[in-house]
Amino acid sequence: MIRYLIIFCLLMPARISAQQINRTVETDVLVIGGGVGGTAAAIQAARMGVKTILMEQTNMLGGMLTAAGVSCTDGNDQLPSGMWEEFRQALYKHYGRNKLNSGWVSNTNFEPHVGDSIFKAWAGREKKLKTYFGYSFESVQKVGNKVTGATFHNKDLKKFLTVKANVVIDATELGDVFAAAGADYDLGMDDPAVSGEKEAREKNAIIQDLTWAAILKDYGPTADKTIGRPANYDPTKYYCCNTEAPCTDKSWNGDKLKMLNYGKLPRSPGATFDKYMLNWPAHGNDIYLNVVEDSQESRVRSYELAKQHTLGFIYFLQTQLGMKNIGLADDELDGGLALIPYNREGRRVKGMVRMNINHIKNPYDYNLYRTGISVGDYPVDHHHAQYPGKVPEIEFPPIPSYNIPMGALIPEKIDGLIVCEKGISVSNIVNGTTRLQPVVLLTGQAAGILAAKVIVPKKKHIEVRQVPVRAVQEELLKAKAYLLPFVDVKPDNPYWEVIQKIGVTGILRGNGKAEGWGNKMFFYPDSTVVAEKLEDDISDYVEGYEKLNDTPEGKETFVSISQAFKILERIYVAINQPKGKYPSVIDDVFKAGNFDKIWVNMGLQDYRPDRPVKRFELAVLFHSLIDLFEIKGRYINNNGK
Numbered sequence: 001m002i003r004y005l006i007i008f009c010l011l012m013p014a015r016i017s018a019q020q021i022n023r024t025v026e027t028d029v030l031v032i033g034g035g036v037g038g039t040a041a042a043i044q045a046a047r048m049g050v051k052t053i054l055m056e057q058t059n060m061l062g063g064m065l066t067a068a069g070v071s072c073t074d075g076n077d078q079l080p081s082g083m084w085e086e087f088r089q090a091l092y093k094h095y096g097r098n099k100l101n102s103g104w105v106s107n108t109n110f111e112p113h114v115g116d117s118i119f120k121a122w123a124g125r126e127k128k129l130k131t132y133f134g135y136s137f138e139s140v141q142k143v144g145n146k147v148t149g150a151t152f153h154n155k156d157l158k159k160f161l162t163v164k165a166n167v168v169i170d171a172t173e174l175g176d177v178f179a180a181a182g183a184d185y186d187l188g189m190d191d192p193a194v195s196g197e198k199e200a201r202e203k204n205a206i207i208q209d210l211t212w213a214a215i216l217k218d219y220g221p222t223a224d225k226t227i228g229r230p231a232n233y234d235p236t237k238y239y240c241c242n243t244e245a246p247c248t249d250k251s252w253n254g255d256k257l258k259m260l261n262y263g264k265l266p267r268s269p270g271a272t273f274d275k276y277m278l279n280w281p282a283h284g285n286d287i288y289l290n291v292v293e294d295s296q297e298s299r300v301r302s303y304e305l306a307k308q309h310t311l312g313f314i315y316f317l318q319t320q321l322g323m324k325n326i327g328l329a330d331d332e333l334d335g336g337l338a339l340i341p342y343n344r345e346g347r348r349v350k351g352m353v354r355m356n357i358n359h360i361k362n363p364y365d366y367n368l369y370r371t372g373i374s375v376g377d378y379p380v381d382h383h384h385a386q387y388p389g390k391v392p393e394i395e396f397p398p399i400p401s402y403n404i405p406m407g408a409l410i411p412e413k414i415d416g417l418i419v420c421e422k423g424i425s426v427s428n429i430v431n432g433t434t435r436l437q438p439v440v441l442l443t444g445q446a447a448g449i450l451a452a453k454v455i456v457p458k459k460k461h462i463e464v465r466q467v468p469v470r471a472v473q474e475e476l477l478k479a480k481a482y483l484l485p486f487v488d489v490k491p492d493n494p495y496w497e498v499i500q501k502i503g504v505t506g507i508l509r510g511n512g513k514a515e516g517w518g519n520k521m522f523f524y525p526d527s528t529v530v531a532e533k534l535e536d537d538i539s540d541y542v543e544g545y546e547k548l549n550d551t552p553e554g555k556e557t558f559v560s561i562s563q564a565f566k567i568l569e570r571i572y573v574a575i576n577q578p579k580g581k582y583p584s585v586i587d588d589v590f591k592a593g594n595f596d597k598i599w600v601n602m603g604l605q606d607y608r609p610d611r612p613v614k615r616f617e618l619a620v621l622f623h624s625l626i627d628l629f630e631i632k633g634r635y636i637n638n639n640g641k
Contacts, residue, residue, distance in 0.1 A: 022160050027053040027130075028455045029448075030165035032137050032150055035063020036437055037420035037444030038171025039119050040083050044448030046129035048475070050455045053163055054123070054131045055152055058339045060112075061119035061131070063173065063421075064437050069213035069338035071115055072106040072263045072277050075378030076438035077518055079401070080490060082481025083445045084438045090118045095266045103264040103277070111265050111275060112215060112332055135161060136296065137172060140180045146415040147181050167451045167464060168417050171444065174292050174346030175423035183411040184350040187292055188428065189392065195427045197357050201392035208344040208432075209286040209383040212306035214278040214314065215265070215336050217329040225327020226318045230311040237309070238316040241283040245321060252282040256321050275329055278310065279342065281383055285310040288386040292346050303341055310337070343422070344383055344435055351425025352465060352638045353407035360402040360430065363512070367640030370504045371469045372403025373450075373476060374442035375485040377519045380432040394429065400512025401485035401519045404434060406469050407638035409447055415463050420447040442481060449475045470633035473504065486510055486523040494603075495616050499523055501629035502619040507537050525616035528558040534618075538567070541632060544574040562609035564618055565595055572626055598625075 031042040034056025042054035060067040076084055091100055091110050101107045123129055134154050141149035141164065149164040170177035179185060188207055192200035219225050240247040242259040252259070263277030278285060287309045291299045317323045328336025353368060357380070363369040380396040408425040409418050419425070420443050422435045433439070453467045453475070473483050477500060480491045484503040489496055502508050503523065510521040535547040548566065559567070599607040602624045604617055613621075622628060 021158060024162040024164065026164045027051050028166050029169065029451045030149060030163045031169045031171055032177050033171035033173065033421065034061045034131065035171055035173060035421055036065050037440040037447065038169065040441045040444030041169050041171060041420055041448035041451065042129055043122050043126060044445045045452045046126035048449065048452040050128060050452045052129045054129060055135050056131065056133050057136045059133050060116045060339060061123060062115050064342060066112045066116040067339040068342040069112055069215055069277060069333055070279055070342050070437065071110050071112045071265065072103050073108040073438055074106060074436040075376055077107045078487050079375055079377060079482060079485055081375055082442055082476065082479045084441050087118060099266040102266040103262055105262050109265050111268060114268065132161065137176055140177060142181065147417045150177065167454045169447050169451055170417060170419045170423065171421045173343045173421060175349060178349045178411055178414065178417060178419055178423065179347055181414050181417055183414045185347040186350065187347050190428045195356050197427060197429060199357055199395045199397060199429055201394055205290065206387060206391060207290050207292065209288050209386045210306060210344060211279050211286050211342040212303065212310045213338045213342050214310050215329040215332040216276045216278055216326050218274045219325050219327055221325055223325045226324045227311060227315055230308045230315055232308065233312045233315060235316055235320060238283055238313050241280065256323065281385065285313045286383055286386050288388060306341055307337060345422060345431055347423050348431060349419045349423050349425050350412050351408045352410045352412055353405050354425050354427065355405060355408050355430050356427040357397065357429045360399045361397060363402065364506065364509055368405040369403055369484065370506060370636055371405040371407060371638060371640045372483045372504060373406045373446035373472060374404045374439060375401065375482045376433055376436065376439035377401035377485060378433045378436045379517060379519065380429055382432045398514030399519055400514055401487065401521045403484055404443055405640065406472060409450065410465050410638060418447045418450055418464055420444040445479065445481060446472060446476060465638060469636050469638060470630060484510060485521045487520045488522050489525055495620060498619050498623045499525065499616060501623060505541050505628045505632065507541055507628065508615055508619055509537060523615065525614065527615050528612040529615055529618055531557045531559050534559055538571065542571055542574050546570055558612040560610050561607065561613045564613045564621055568621065568625060575631060
């Protein structure tokens with residue numbers, strides 16, 4: 001008997017191990033990739049009460065912002081939108097509100113481990129979210145044309161996990177999931193005849209340079225942190241990186257300290273040494289590697305070249321520029337080196353819509369702005385200096401701030417799948433601005449809402465593409481996330497939500513301005529409203545609207561408060577023509593004619609019928625008496641039509 005017990009006990013671990021090798025779990029939402037977009041998507045879906053699993057191959061959350069070491073953010077400094085602003089507030093709490101602009105490249109700089117701790121704290125609070133670290137994507141599960149889950153493996157290939165899900169979010173850095181699912185995609189530069197952009201030059205496979213970033217630390221003037229000479233070290237690769245470096249061409253116009261302070265990070269409370277992000281494009285650690293279509297094993301081998309290139313740059317700084325006290329940070333990432341590369345570009349899925357540069361330059365010439373789900377203000381910025389050949393000359397036009405259409409997250413032909421991260425449906429040129437960290441974070445938040453909206457109506461089996469745009473936008477507004485990047489109306493404005501809603505109808509339009517590294521779109525809430533322009537914009541949105549004919553020909557007149565009520569009445573006539581009557585509230589308003597009381601009850605002041613109405617007042621009037629966002633919104637699909 002004892003002998004059998006011994007045999008049984010010896011077999012037990014083998015049985016348990018065998019069960020762990022191939023395991024299957026089920027969830028509502030599966031997010032593949034714990035980068036900045038995937039982390040935001042998973043947390044947002046879980047916040048909405050949806051059972052969510054997040055799969056991440058490293059031991060960190062945040063991707064670009066953390067594991068890739070690019071913890072100096074680009075853009076959206078004046079757009080305190082949604083989870084991006086929530087993240088900044090958490091950083092303010094840790095460092096102090098005025099401590100984040102330590103490096104001159106950004107107003108929001110932080111240590112990677114701090115960003116990781118914030119994301120993990122958020123994820124840890126969500127009972128509906130389970131995160132698996134150390135698992136890499138292996139294959140997609142499909143039934144017909146629909147993605148139903150995916151399989152993953154751990155580092156040593158001893159554990160395999162299959163996750164079945166109602167909806168899957170591809171948050172991988174290079175678009176590995178939608179490629180495996182059979183979705184159509186683009187890679188490299190675009191044919192102008194296909195993209196519709198005059199700025200595009202030719203179809204080719206050239207992508208942007210990537211960077212294996214590092215976090216450096218100043219260990220004090222007497223320290224010597226010089227690393228060993230890296231393999232194949234060539235100091236000439238780093239010539240001209242600053243004015244103190246050897247140079248045979250044209251040097252970057254700053255000394256070594258200015259170069260280092262580019263990515264200077266704030267000190268955590270109690271810290272005694274300064275840290276620096278090393279992500280330097282000017283003869284620094286950018287490198288050209290196109291491994292997008294390679295196997296995972298091949299990518300790892302190629303990425304070693306990027307690591308050695310960065311180590312070579314560090315060695316150059318230490319030995320050629322006398323910065324031996326500046327070494328790899330021993331308390332960040334993998335001994336100071338990033339865990340993953342900073343991939344600026346990968347595959348771009350072909351979605352229900354393809355966002356091109358024309359949609360950003362002239363948003364009101366199209367309808368996609370009406371379906372906006374995230375915002376950005378960074379200019380188009382490509383890195384091509386390290387390409388071993390000639391890159392076609394591309395014109396990067398000045399742009400205003402912009403929003404991203406929801407249809408760009410939805411593959412054109414594959415069901416059960418949402419895309420966030422850098423693989424959304426945009427042109428190669430547009431990728432140069434939509435790839436930035438704050439934009440991807442907000443796009444991920446919207447992807448989480450979109451996924452939750454697929455799940456929430458449990459009795460209805462709907463596809464991702466069937467989720468109403470306005471339903472997603474409504475949830476984004478609850479999260480204080482911008483639909484349009486109106487820089488002059490912040491979420492603490494009492495009329496912010498109303499103005500966001502009127503903005504995506506196009507009845508009151510913004511004015512975009514290209515302003516360098518922080519582009520703008522203004523709403524001008526206190527401005528007056530030009531009658532003819534308003535009439536045209538209403539007609540563009542409300543079918544059957546009859547314009548007023550009391551505007552003197554050739555003269556620009558402004559809409560008065562009394563005219564605003566007349567316009568409102570005509571809108572209701574157009575909307576309710578099939579029913580033949582107004583909704584009761586409007587019927588009562590126009591029968592009673594107590595416009596002054598209505599005005600005050602809406603929280604507005606200074607009722608004088610003949611004075612020009614202000615834009616914010618008109619937005620409040622329209623929203624209070626006729627919710628065009630919702631009423632007309634049900635006809636807005638993912639194509640903006």
